[in-house]
Amino acid sequence: MQAVQITDHGGTEVVAYGEYPDPEIDDDEVLVDVKAGALNHLDVWVRGGLPGIDLEMPHVPGSDAAGVVREVGPDVTRFEEGDRVAVSAGVSCGECEFCRDGEYTLCTSFHIVGEHVQGVHSEYAAVPEANLIPVPEGVDWEVAGSSTLVFQTAWRMLIDRADLEAGESILVLGASGGVGHAALQIADYAGAEVYATGSSEEKLEYARDHGADHVCNYEEADFADWVRAETGKRGVDVVVDHVGGETWRDSIRALAKGGRLVTCGATTGPNPETDIRRIFWNGLSILGSTMATSGQVDDVMALVWDGTFEPAIREVLPMSETARAHELLENREGFGKVVVKPDSELES
Template sequence: MKAILLQQRGREGVAYTSCDTPVLSQGEALVRMEAASLNRVDVYMRESGAGITHDLPQIMGVDGIGRIEKINGPSSLKVGQRVILYPYRFCGTCEFCTQGDQPLCVNAKIFGEHCDGTFATYIAAPTQSLLPIPDHCDGAQAASIGVAYLTAWRMVFTKAEASAGKTALIVGAGGGVACASVQLAKLAGCHVIATTTGADKIDKTLKAGADHVIDYQKENVVERVLALSDGQGVDFAIDNVGEATWGSTLRALKRGGKVVTCGATTGSHPSADLQRLFIRQLSILGSTMGSLQEFDRLVRVFTSGQLQPVIDSVYPLSKASEAFDRLEDPQRFGKVVLTMTDH
């Protein structure tokens, strides 16, 4: 089969090559991949991978969709069925799994991080990590929800407790998770304020569902947020940018507000601003992906047509290097997707 193999760190270490088709263990299904999306963690794995237990070479890719070709063991799934991958291999028996919080599984392995991933013709995946998805669903959109939209779902609905009437600030809305957060916060009935820069991204962010977009290169974000919220600030903020925006994000929160983060693109050591935290009783919440139950809810919302993921571009698997370049392009807006065929 063909795959995108990370052989060593750096751009030159990523190869489009032939690999052996995986052999199934008990409880696994062989999935012929249809499409998968690129995520920031793929760049992190290519450049560093520090803190993630894995061995090279390793097939890249965290999420995606495909069709079952073989099943080893009893399952409610069927050969030929189209499925979407939940990004985790989880044990199902630890304290967190039994509580339904699989992202905290002490034995968790994430595709493309701890084990072979989805940028391949085939993947062997536990059947418990596969959910059916209808044939009518757009392949590129379906392949995009496993990481970015699941991460955004947990942040917006579970952590921030978004609901109608609340005001949300989404920082850096051009990224995959942030763009997804704009859509989901709007779906929840929130008044959505987003930040980005450039006329094209501003227009696309408005089309994604933002009520107001602040150009952070031309405007004072805090002043604009306060002006748009009658001087109160926002109920919650989604900020994955990190050091560059952290201070302004905290100042944009109303009393008792929340900031939720799943990343630190510009650095992971911002000022804690402790006085502001305790005087205004702010909450800082960390989040990573989502549970299997949250994923099921997300998939149901997507398949019902209530959510249409924003796709920036689609590349064949053999053009993965170009897809990586597009992922890192400042003009990129939405998800970059790989299809497993060159046709």
Template sequence: MQAVQLTDHGGREVLTYGEVPDPEPDADEVLVDVRAGALNHLDVWTRRGLPGLDLDFPHIPGSDAAGVVTAVGSEVTRFEPGDHVTVWAGVSCGSCEFCRRGEPTLCVDYHVLGEHVPGVHAEQIAVPEDNLLPVPEGVDWSTAAAAPLVFGTAWRMLIERGDLSAGESVLVLGASGGVGHAAVQIAAHAGCEVFATAGTAEKRAYAAEIGADHTIDYTEDDFARAVRAETGERGVDVVVDHVGADTWDDSLRALARGGRVLTCGATTGGRPQTNLDRIFWSQLSVIGSTMAAPGTAERACQSVWDGTFEVRIRETLPMSRVARGHELLEGREGFGKVVVVPDGAYDG
């Protein structure tokens, strides 16, 4: 079969698309014919290399994919051939103290398909049944592939960790990205007043379409100053910052007293300078969040399947052009998710 592969850590030139052995499912695994995959910034970081990330090359990347079940292992009980499924990429051990108390994302051995172990950007994949979510047959493959990681992550961050309440004000940074555009919709659905940053008029218009009440051009305006001006110098109750080093200090400045900043990533780097005086004097809360439990991801996806939330697709590419997908993410081109389709199934 054909699959995307990393030949090493580095630039986009280390991405290839070629022949690899067909997967052979274990007893607890499901064999899936992949109809679409989707990219995340995690794919870019995995390609570049992260501290402590020790991969065997060539490495198949990718954490998002959807397709049709073609075979199941002898221990599989939830799926059968013909089912439509999508991948949930978080893997936990199931037996450590955190897993036992129902917190799989705190697992001492938590890892992610496509990052720490081989991923799902291939024509076929063998995946543990616990890492699959059912998809209604009417859902298109691009939506099914692109929804789980970003909507599951954003739902846990805002609803479970952030404890959003109707009437609160929320600033979402990077609203044109996968997690960002999911967070805008979830916050709006929760009854919050939503501020969103985006770098072009087109992106800001899209953010408004999906629920943002106020949009800010971060390339022209100091977004913290803009938020404070719009709120009568009060600031917002919540800032969603998955951007990292470039925005962290301004995220703290944008918060009202007693506010909270939520973070699930750091696309511009994970070592920002922090104003501790502002944190303790204004009694701010910094709340981290990683991925979600499968049940949370399934609940979030149900709201995509039924049309409550929408996955915006910025471009669909054959997997052989995955390097262009990485370029779109790195250059912040477009709004929403980048979908990649096995070359044999690509009809664009």
């Protein structure tokens, strides 16, 4: 089969597309005929090399994909040949104390398809049954293959970890990115007053159209000053920060007394300076969040499948142009997800 492959850690020159051994499924796995997948910033980080993760090269990347079941292992009970499925990339042991409490993302051996193990950006992929969710008829492959990771991540951040309630105020940083555009829609759905940042008028217009009540171009203004001016110096109840080092201090500064900062990533660096005095004096909460539990995935994806939430897709490329997809993410070109499809799918 043909697959996207990272041949070494480095720039986009290490991304290739070519022959790769056909996958063989284990007893609890499903062989998926991949119709579409999508990139996340995680793919860029994996390509560059993540501390503590020693990958076998070549490595097939990709945490988002959807397709048709072609074969099932003898222990598989939830799916059969011909079913439409999407990948939910979080893998947990199911046995530790956190898994027994239903907090699968806190599992002591939690890992992610495409990051710690081989991914799904290939013509065929062997995926554990536990990491697949049904896709209803009528849902486009581009939607099914691009929405699971960011929408489950944003849902857990806002609904579970931050416990966002109707009438509260929330600031979503980078509202046109993957997690950002999902968080924007979920915040609006929850009944919050939504503040959002972006780097261009096009991105801000998208934010307005998808739930933002107030928008700020962070290239032209300090977003913390803007939020405090917009709220009469009060600040917002919740800040969604998946950016990291560059925004951390201002994210804390944008919070109202008793506010919550929820984070799932550190795109611009993992070790920011922090004003600890502001945290304890204002009674702030710093909340970490990763992926979602299986029940949370089911809840949010039902709202994607019925059209309540809409993944933004900036471009659809053949998998042979995955290096270009990496450039789109790194250069922040456009907004939403970059979808990749097997070349054979685009040729058929």
